[in-house]
Amino acid sequence: MSIDVVVLAAGQGSRMKSSLPKVLHTIGGKPMVQHVIDRASALENIRLHVVIGHGADQVREALAGQSVSFALQSEQLGTGHAVAQAMPAIKAECNDDGVVLVLYGDVPLTAVDTLQSLVDIAATGQLGLLTVELDNPSGYGRIVRNTDRQVMAIVEQKDATPEQRAIHEINTGIMAIPTLHLARWLPLLSAENAQNEYYLTDIIAMAAADGVGIEAIQPATEQEVQGVNNRLQQAELERWFQSQQAETLMLNGVSLADPSRLDIRGTVSHGQDVFIDVNVILEGDVVLGDGVIIESNCVIRDSVIGTGSHIKANSHLEQAQLAAGCDVGPFARLRPGTELAEAARIGNFVETKKAQIGAGSKVNHLTYIGDTRIGQGANVGAGTITCNYDGVNKFRTEIGDGAFIGSNSSLVAPVEIGNGATIAAGSTVTRNVAAQELAVGRGKQRNIAGWKKPVKNS
Ligand code: UD1
Numbered sequence: 236m237s238i239d240v241v242v243l244a245a246g247q248g249s250r251m252k253s254s255l256p257k258v259l260h261t262i263g264g265k266p267m268v269q270h271v272i273d274r275a276s277a278l279e280n281i282r283l284h285v286v287i288g289h290g291a292d293q294v295r296e297a298l299a300g301q302s303v304s305f306a307l308q309s310e311q312l313g314t315g316h317a318v319a320q321a322m323p324a325i326k327a328e329c330n331d332d333g334v335v336l337v338l339y340g341d342v343p344l345t346a347v348d349t350l351q352s353l354v355d356i357a358a359t360g361q362l363g364l365l366t367v368e369l370d371n372p373s374g375y376g377r378i379v380r381n382t383d384r385q386v387m388a389i390v391e392q393k394d395a396t397p398e399q400r401a402i403h404e405i406n407t408g409i410m411a412i413p414t415l416h417l418a419r420w421l422p423l424l425s426a427e428n429a430q431n432e433y434y435l436t437d438i439i440a441m442a443a444a445d446g447v448g449i450e451a452i453q454p455a456t457e458q459e460v461q462g463v464n465n466r467l468q469q470a471e472l473e474r475w476f477q478s479q480q481a482e483t484l485m486l487n488g489v490s491l492a493d494p495s496r497l498d499i500r501g502t503v504s505h506g507q508d509v510f511i512d513v514n515v516i517l518e519g520d521v522v523l524g525d526g527v528i529i530e531s532n533c534v535i536r537d538s539v540i541g542t543g544s545h546i547k548a549n550s551h552l553e554q555a556q557l558a559a560g561c562d563v564g565p566f567a568r569l570r571p572g573t574e575l576a577e578a579a580r581i582g583n584f585v586e587t588k589k590a591q592i593g594a595g596s597k598v599n600h601l602t603y604i605g606d607t608r609i610g611q612g613a614n615v616g617a618g619t620i621t622c623n624y625d626g627v628n629k630f631r632t633e634i635g636d637g638a639f640i641g642s643n644s645s646l647v648a649p650v651e652i653g654n655g656a657t658i659a660a661g662s663t664v665t666r667n668v669a670a671q672e673l674a675v676g677r678g679k680q681r682n683i684a685g686w687k688k689p690v691k692n693s
């Protein structure tokens with residue numbers, strides 16, 4: 236059996252008040268429509284169709300390179316009309332026992348299990364409907380059942396009678412339908428209703444009339460079917476999503492000082508006994524080894540932190556690779572291409588970029604290290620700058636094992652400092668320094684005796 240997933244994403248989302256199409260607004264750093272696609276992709280044997288309209292080019296671009304086909308709905312004439320736009324692509328490929336799963340691009344967090352259950356229902360030739368009981372059902376389509384509790388129809392709020400409006404079971408919009416039935420019903424939809432739209436929901440009454448079974452199931456939580464129409468709902472769903480992620484981390488052995496003050500915008504894999512303090516943001520793919528400690532206010536993006544490493548407060552890491560036992564921060568900035576070997580130490584107000592720093596080496600204070608390789612056991616003094624850029628090109632600096640760079644030195648690249656070499660504090664180094672040499676590159680100190688201080692003009 237094949238599943239054609241139709242993701243409705245043509246609506247404007249005007250209540251977001253944004254130039255970005257609604258479905259590209261993010262939850263956990265990922266566009267909502269991408270959440271929908273990723274979850275659907277966990278099902279077997281699917282083909283993805285995204286119905287686009289408002290902001291079509293932006294949505295297309297955001298999903299470029301994925302195996303998704305697009306159906307353009309140039310006028311938004313309703314959910315039934317939207318699904319119909321995807322049918323030519325579906326019919327062309329359809330086999331007799333196929334199923335269409337309808338999802339909304341602005342309902343991002345439906346559980347894969349829930350989707351699977353709907354598909355399983357449709358695979359038996361019935362219509363699978365996802366419904367939920369709401370205290371306040373206002374605005375939603377109501378589920379109309381007969382006295383035997385069988386679903387007979389969905390009535391939109393604007394078309395509903397007062398009795399129907401009193402129904403608390405609502406249509407989430409998510410459903411799975413046997414493809415052959417859907418293909419037969421869609422052309423029969425009419426727009427003679429309060430909104431002059433082609434309602435997908437009208438196929439429910441058609442199914443009932445045709446004697447096709449309708450089975451309604453409910454999600455495990457309301458948030459699974461929560462749509463996002465404005466930024467308030469987006470923020471609410473974001474908090475729920477983050478709380479879910481935090482819960483998963485904790486149940487897998489990570490200690491969080493406060494689960495409500497961690498944000499994960501990507502994926503985290505981790506070892507045992509990791510501790511994360513408050514206000515930490517983890518983005519992209521982050522790997523945390525056993526016993527890693529991350530102090531408060533750190534932002535860590537696409538980085539690997541080795542076993543037992545300690546990231547102190549207010550540090551910012553991006554595309555950094557740390558071996559075991561490293562010590563970073565507080566207030567360190569590790570930019571892309573930073574690689575720390577075992578037990579390396581980066582201290583406060585240090586910026587690194589494309590820098591390989593050898594085992595046990597220390598760069599402790601107020602320093603910039605860029606396009607540089609530092610060997611093992613070297614010590615870089617406070618205020619050292621690798622001058623890697625002449626305004627046009629970048630050049631490399633090599634610092635050998637056990638080298639000692641005195642404070643406030645400028646290493647003008649390209650330059651090599653040999654193993655065990657010493658650079659006197661305050662030097663500007665423009666020539667290579669051989670192993671074990673001392674380089675002094677600074678003006679000689681003169682002390683002027685009898686110096687008269689200037690006197691203030693009256
Ligand atoms: C729809 C359902 C309603 C349900 C509610 C759940 C219908 C007729 N009504 O109502 O029963 O309770 O969702 O939120 O189906 N879209 C398109 N093209 C269109 C129209 C809509 O792509 O022409 C997309 C929208 O971008 C959105 C989704 O379909 O992602 C739902 O559209 P929306 O206008 O929010 O539907 P409702 O009227 O709220």
Ligand code: CA
Pocket residue numbers: 462464
């Ligand atoms: Ca809606």
